[in-house]
Amino acid sequence: MRKTFFTRILLVGTLLLAQFTFAKEQEHETEEHGKDLKTEIKEYISHHLKDSHDFSLFSYTAENGEHKYVGFPLPVILIDDGLQVFSSSKFHHGETVAEVDGNHYKLYHGKIYKTDAEGTINYDEKHHPTNVKPLDFSITKNVVMIIVTGALMLWLFTSLAKSYAKNNGVPTGVGRFFEPIILYVRDDIARPNIGEKRYKKYMPYLLTIFFFIWFLNMFGLTPLGINVTGNIAITFALALMTFLLTNLTGTKDYWMHQFNPLGDSMPWYAKIPLYIILVPIEILGLFIKPFSLLIRLYANMQAGHIVLMSLIGLMFIFKSWLGSPLSFGLAFAISLIEVLVALLQAYIFTMLSALYFGFASEDHHAEGHEDDPELVHL
Amino acid sequence: MEKLLEEFSLGLFFWQTVLFGLLLFLLYKFAWKPILKAVNDREEGIKNALDAADAAKKEMQNVTADSEKLLKEARAERDALLKEAREIKEGIVSEAKEQAKVEGDKMIKQAQATIESEKKAAVAEIKAQVANLSLEIAEKVIKEELSDKKKQQKLVDDMLGDIKLN
Incomplete structure (x- = not known):
């Protein structure tokens, strides 16, 4: 156990070192191009945070000044005059215009635009491109990672099970490691929040989102970008799933609670003025709950990546014997925290989903003591 | 917010939903269902085993209590038997003693009666012998007396003197 923990620390260290060398490539590039280092780092970070149409591991500038990318292209699928399928290598990382069946496409800031043969992009006054955006169902880097994670989970x-x-x-x-986690999800997330009677129904979903988010968060800590x-x-799709499951499996009492939150505690004419305010709030709450899920996960992971990469970037801005090791140490500490955050965010998402399912499963609204099995007999 | 909307990719959302749905289905069918079932079965097995152990313990206690009860009963029975035996023994002994006493008394009485009758017989015999001896002595004396005239006369005189004609 101790040994595996040690190797895990080593692993994280190696990953960071890899990121370090990765960033170093950037630095050389910058010096040769004479660009501002800070803008370069900023652009690099925002580029990394976005989805991309090819799976690039790293890029460098060859001695003749040519950009070299190491990685592999991914299939692009567009719906534009029928289905268009071609390899993303045609874009040459946004440097050239791809020509497919007489249509021309250009990659601009991670999005595909339809252009003319020269690849001109027209902008409006806010510097937004006005070109037509075809429906893009490409197998992007993120889709590849979803497939990889799904395959990993299926195999594990x-x-x-076998x-x-x-x-x-x-x-x-490896099951000895995962079984306690599965049991934890069941005994400490599903059971207390949903209740003995109905928790079984939600278990497959809770387990799937927990491991899905956790594994993808952990993949996010690798230097693969x-x-x-x-x-x-992604977070929208996940939150939507929780939203749909909550409301499609909601009991009669759950809906009663939404539209009649005060129950029979007062006459109907007294409830009217209250309900003008209360019912819209309850209905708004239905949407706010999953919305908070999607924003929380998105913002946490995004922020973690930005902080980590900024600290690594600082090493090259300081370029001093004091500053660079300091920011390296900081980056190391933050990435350890990020390992924790990766697990924590998966836990929070699962926990809150279970909580919402629990609301949807309530049997007796407003009178909590009826749920108490010991009091039922009194 | 505008940046978020701009970042939103319909294609990615589509793939995520489709792939996640597929993953959920496959995992449910081939992983979560058997895993949760196995874990449940195992827990049930443990619970059953514990229950069985509890029941066995209770049974054991019952058996111990039963055997203790039996032992107690046996002990009580033994005590009762011993007591009875002692009573019987005492009865027999006292009866025997009584009988012996009665017998003894009877024997003593008999002996006494015998002694009495023997004594009487002896006394009677002594009396008879004394009478005989007296007669013999008297005979001898008379014979002696009558051998001499004078004496004879004297005797007659004495006798006559004794009578004195009352």
């Missing part, structure tokens, strides 16, 4: 947990069957209910190998859970589309 089906092998755990190990139960093989060893008569005793997990082996992955930022899946810090993407608004």
Whole structure:
């Protein structure tokens, strides 16, 4: 156990070192191009936070001044006069215009625009491109990471399931690490929040989002430049799923609580003035709850990446014997905290989803003591 | 907010929803269901085993209590038997003593009666012998007396003197 912990620390250290060398490449590039280092770092960070159409591991500038990218291209799928499928290598990382079946496309700030043969992009007064954006269903870097994570989860947990069957209910190998987490999700997240009667129904979803978010958060800490859970589309999809599950499985009492929050405690004519305010608040609450989920996860992961990369960037801005080691140490400490945050955010998302499912599962509204099994017999 | 909306990619949202739904389904079917079932079965097994152990313990206690009860009963029975035996023994002994006493008394009485009758017989015999001896002595004396005339006369005189004609 101790050994694995030690190797994990080593691993994190190595990852950071990798990031360090990664950033170093950037520095050389900057000097040769004579650009402002700070802007360069800022651009690099914002570029990293975005999804991309190719899986680039790192880039460097060759001796002849040519940009070299190490990585692999991914398929681009556009819906524009039918389905257009081509490799993202045609864009040459946004440097050239891709020509497919007579249509021309250009990659500009991570988005694909339809252009003319020269690739001119027209801007409005706010410097936003006015070109047509075709519907983009490309297999981007984030989609690849979702597939990788999904495959990893499928492999891990089906092998755990098989190990139960093989060893008569005793997990082996990596399952010994994951079983307590599964039990934790069941006993400390699902059961207390949803209740004994209905928690089983939500278990597959809770386990899936927990491990999905956790694994993707952890992938985000690798120097591969992955930022899946810090993407608004991903967190929106996850929160939408929780929202739909909450409201589609809601009991009669749950809906009664939404539209009649005070119950039979006062006559109907007294409730009218209160309900003019209360009911809209309750209905707004339905949407605010999942919205807070999506913003929390997005902002936490985004912020973590920005802080970490900024600290690494500081090393090259300071360029002194004191500042650079200091920011390296800080970056190291922050990345350890980020490991914790990765788990914490997965936990919070799962926990709050379970809490909302718990609200949707309530059987007796307003009278909490009826839920108490000991008091039922009185 | 504008930046967030600009960042939102419909394609990514589409893929995330589709892939996540697929992942959820596959994991549910091939992982979570068997895992949760295995864990549940195991917990149930542990609970059943504990219950069985509890029941066995209770049974054990019952058995111990039963055997203790039996032992107590046996002990009480033994005590009762011993007591009875002692009573019987005492009865027999006292009866025997009584009988012996009665017998003894009877024997003593018999002996006494025998002694009495023997004594009487002896006395009677002594009396008879004394009478015989007296007669013999008297005979001898008379014979002696009558051998001499004078004496004879004297005797007659004495006798006559004794009679004195009352």
